Amino acid sequence: MPSTLNYPGVYIEEVPSPVRTIVAVPTAVAGFVGRAKRGPLNQPIRIHNFTDFERTFGGLWSMSELGYAVQQYFLNGGADAYVVRVVDTATAAAAAVTYKLPTPTGNLFLSAKTPGTWSKDLFFTVDHNTRVPQQADEYNLTVVLKITDPITNEVTVIREEYRNVTGDPNKPRFVQSVVANESNLVTVTGTVPPDRPNAVADFNTIDSGTPSDGGPLGDTDLAPGGGPASKKGMYALEDAEIVTILVIPPYSEGEKPGAPDIGNAVWSAAVVYAETKRAILIYDPPAGWKDKAAVDTGKAAVDPFRSKNSVIYWPRILFSDPLKENRPRLFAPSGAMAGVYARIDTNRGVWKAPAGEEAKLLGAQGLQYTLTDLENGDLNPIAINCLRTFPILGHTCWGARTLAGADAQASEWKYIPVRRTALFIEESLFRASKWIVFEPNDEPLWAQIRLNFGAFMNSLFRQGAFQGQTPKEAYFVKCDSETTTQDDINKGIVNILVGFAPLKPVEFVVIKISQMAGKVPV
Numbered sequence: 001m002p003s004t005l006n007y008p009g010v011y012i013e014e015v016p017s018p019v020r021t022i023v024a025v026p027t028a029v030a031g032f033v034g035r036a037k038r039g040p041l042n043q044p045i046r047i048h049n050f051t052d053f054e055r056t057f058g059g060l061w062s063m064s065e066l067g068y069a070v071q072q073y074f075l076n077g078g079a080d081a082y083v084v085r086v087v088d089t090a091t092a093a094a095a096a097v098t099y100k101l102p103t104p105t106g107n108l109f110l111s112a113k114t115p116g117t118w119s120k121d122l123f124f125t126v127d128h129n130t131r132v133p134q135q136a137d138e139y140n141l142t143v144v145l146k147i148t149d150p151i152t153n154e155v156t157v158i159r160e161e162y163r164n165v166t167g168d169p170n171k172p173r174f175v176q177s178v179v180a181n182e183s184n185l186v187t188v189t190g191t192v193p194p195d196r197p198n199a200v201a202d203f204n205t206i207d208s209g210t211p212s213d214g215g216p217l218g219d220t221d222l223a224p225g226g227g228p229a230s231k232k233g234m235y236a237l238e239d240a241e242i243v244t245i246l247v248i249p250p251y252s253e254g255e256k257p258g259a260p261d262i263g264n265a266v267w268s269a270a271v272v273y274a275e276t277k278r279a280i281l282i283y284d285p286p287a288g289w290k291d292k293a294a295v296d297t298g299k300a301a302v303d304p305f306r307s308k309n310s311v312i313y314w315p316r317i318l319f320s321d322p323l324k325e326n327r328p329r330l331f332a333p334s335g336a337m338a339g340v341y342a343r344i345d346t347n348r349g350v351w352k353a354p355a356g357e358e359a360k361l362l363g364a365q366g367l368q369y370t371l372t373d374l375e376n377g378d379l380n381p382i383a384i385n386c387l388r389t390f391p392i393l394g395h396t397c398w399g400a401r402t403l404a405g406a407d408a409q410a411s412e413w414k415y416i417p418v419r420r421t422a423l424f425i426e427e428s429l430f431r432a433s434k435w436i437v438f439e440p441n442d443e444p445l446w447a448q449i450r451l452n453f454g455a456f457m458n459s460l461f462r463q464g465a466f467q468g469q470t471p472k473e474a475y476f477v478k479c480d481s482e483t484t485t486q487d488d489i490n491k492g493i494v495n496i497l498v499g500f501a502p503l504k505p506v507e508f509v510v511i512k513i514s515q516m517a518g519k520v521p522v
Contacts, residue, residue, distance in 0.1 A: 018448045022432040022456040027350040027424050028342035030073055030081040031243035031279070032335075033234045034066030035217060035255070038118040042232045044082040044240040050074045057085060058118060058147075062323055063213065065249035065260075069335030072319060073247075075363045076336050077343025082243060084236045086221050087115055088214040105193040108167070108175075110143075110186045112211065119211045121146045122185060126200045130164045137166045139196040141175065143186050151322055160185055167194045216255045222248060222262070223269035234266075234273060244423070245341060246274050246281045247334045260287045267305050274309045278423045280341075280416070281307070283403065284332035285314040285384075290368060292375050299382060306383070306403040308413035309423075313337050313385045313397065315368035317361060328365045333387060336361055340397060341420075350424050351465045353400035353417045353505035355385070357393060364395040380507070381407040400505050418502040421465060429453065429498065441489050446479045449496055453477040457500065467501035475500040 003011045031044070037058025039045065047053050053070050060067040066083070073081060112119030123144050130138040145158040160183055165175040169192070176188040224230040228238050237243050248270060250260040267283060274281035283305055289295045295314065302312060313333040320326040337354070340361070344354045352358075367387055371379075376386045376398065383406040385399025405414035413419045432452070439445045457475040460466065468474035476499050483495040 035064035069249040072335040076339025078339040282334040318366035355400040359397040
C-alpha cells in the first residue's frame with residue numbers, strides 16, 4: 001500500500017514481487033497398508049529407513065508381509081514412506097498397579113497404548129527419589145519394553161521415565177497428562193489415586209490381561225465402507241502429507257493359509273483411491289499365477305482393475321527370509337518395485353521408465369518363473385509388466401506400462417513414466433496455486449500465473465523432462481482472456497491451460513542390416 005505523503009523527504013516502499021517459486025513435490029513416497037506387531041493404529045507414520053520401521057512397528061513378523069515389503073522397498077532404493085498399521089480384533093494388555101497406602105485410595109491402571117501381544121513385554125518400576133523427597137504425593141515412574149530379536153535372541157530395551165509425577169490433577173506433573181503426552185508405550189486409564197504407590201525396586205510385568213494380535217484382516221479392515229472420511233485402513237493416508245505410490249502387500253501364509261490374495265473389493269477401492277490421491281497403485285498378481293499357462297488362464301482377473309493409475313508386475317520374486325534362516329521365499333513384487341521407482345526417480349527423474357538395465361531388483365535371489373522373449377511378447381500387449389532374468393544383467397524389470405496401456409485400449413496414458421510425470425506436474429502446480437484464490441481476476445493475475453507456471457515448466461524442460469528442442473516445442477502455459485472469459489470472471493473462475501510433450505520410453509529397437517554389394521566390373 002502506498003505511503004501517506006505528508007512531509008517533504010524520502011519514502012521507502014516495499015513492492016511485492018510477482019515471482020512465486022513453485023517447488024516440485026517428491027515423486028516417490030510410498031504408502032504401505034497392512035498388519036504389524038505393534039505401533040499406532042490407522043495413523044500414517046512417516047519413516048525413512050527400515051530401522052524406523054523396526055523401532056515403531058516391530059520389524060519383520062511371520063504373520064504379515066508388510067515388514068518384508070517395507071524392507072524390500074528400502075533395499076531397492078526407497079527413502080521415504082508412510083506406514084499404516086491395521087488390525088482386526090486385537091486387544092491391548094491392561095495393567096493394574098495397586099497402591100498400598102495408609103488409607104487405601106484405589107488402583108492406578110496402566111494399559112498398553114496399542115493392541116498386540118507385544119504388550120506382554122512391558123515392565124515398570126516406581127521410586128520416590130523425587131526433587132523434594134518429603135513431597136508425599138510425587139514419585140518417579142519408569143516403563144520399559146524388552147524386545148527380543150527373533151533371529152539373534154538379543155534383547156533391546158526401550159525405556160521411558162516420568163519423573164516427579166503426581167496423582168493430583170491440579171498439578172503440572174499430573175501422571176495421566178504426562179504419560180498421555182509423552183509415552184509411546186502406555187496410557188493411564190480410570191480414576192487416578194491421589195497418593196503415590198510404594199516403591200518397587202525390580203521391574204515387574206504390567207500384563208494382567210490377555211492381549212491378542214487379532215485375526216486375519218478382512219476387506220473392511222483395509223477398505224472401510226466409510227471411504228476416505230473414515231480415515232481408517234488405506235484411507236488413513238488422508239492424513240499423510242503426500243503419497244505417490246500405494247502398496248497393499250498380500251496376506252502371509254501364516255495369516256491366511258492358501259489364500260494370500262487381497263480381496264477384489266479392496267483392489268477396486270484402491271484403484272479409485274489412487275486416482276484421488278494422484279498416486280500409482282502397484283497391484284500384485286494373483287498367487288495362482290505360477291507359470292505362463294496360469295497367467296493365460298487367469299489374465300481376465302486383472303481387467304476390473306485396469307486404470308491409468310494402476311500397474312502390475314509378474315512373476316513373484318525370491319528374497320531371503322531372515323526369519324527362516326535366510327532361506328529363499330517368494331514375495332509379491334510391489335514392495336521391491338516401489339523401491340525401484342524411487343531409485344530411478346533419484347538417479348534419472350520421474351520421466352525415466354522404471355524398467356531396463358537400471359531397474360535391477362536388488363537383493364533378489366531369483367524369480368518364480370523364467371520368461372522367454374516370446375512369452376514376454378504375449379504379456380506386454382496386455383499391459384502385464386514382466387520381470388526377467390538375463391545373463392550378467394541379472395533380475396530386472398522389463399516392462400513400463402500402466403494397466404490402461406494394453407494395445408487394445410489405445411490410451412494416452414499407456415506408459416508409466418508419462419502418467420507419473422503428469423501426476424507430478426499436477427500435484428506440484430496444485431499445491432503451488434493456493435495463493436491465486438481470492439486474487440483480483442484480471443490480466444495482472446494472469447501474467448503472474450504465466451510467469452510462475454512457465455518458470456516451473458522451463459526448469460523441467462532444462463532437466464530433460466520433455467520432448468522438443470526448444471521450450472516452445474516442449475510445453476506451453478496459457479492463461480488470458482481466451483481461457484478465462486467474462487462469464488468465467490463473473491463466476492469467480494480462472495482457467496489455466498498447461499500442456500507438455502512427454503518423453504515416451506523405447507519398447508522396441510529395430511536394427512536394419514543389409515549387405516553391401518561388391519564392385520561389379522563395367
